[in-house]
Amino acid sequence: MKKTVHLRITGHVQGVGLRYSVYQKATSLGITGYAENxxxxxxxxxxxxxxxxxxELxxxxxxGLRWARVDNVEERWLEYKGQYKDFRIY
Structure with missing residues (x-):
């Protein structure tokens, strides 16, 4: 079943390649959306x-993030709307 999730990731998560790593993993899993500081x-x-x-993401x-220190991942699951065609980094 298709879903949408909104995540807020806290810890030492900027300037350590987290968004790019998430982009690579999401793309490999066929997930669309974005990651943004x-x-x-x-x-x-x-x-x-x-x-x-x-x-899995x-x-x-x-x-699975080698250089980041993830303290918390806040998840908010939403109804799937198919808003994104690919995964982007902002």
Whole structure:
């Protein structure tokens, strides 16, 4: 089933390649959306795609980022709307 999730990732997550790593993983999983640095030092990710693929992406964010220190991943699941054609970094 297709879903959309809005993530807010906190910790030492800017300037460490997190957005690019998320982009690579999301693209490999067929997920669309974006990753963006926020002014408060967190990273926002919006991901659309297969629910299991999104869960795999979230697991990767929590455990697979070598240079980042992820303290928290806030998840907000939303209805799938198909708003994105690809995955982008802002």
């Amino acid at each position: 926020l002014y408060d030092g967190s990273v926002e990710v919006v991901a659309e795609g297969d629910e299991e693929s999104i869960k 979230i697991h990767f964010i929590k455990t």
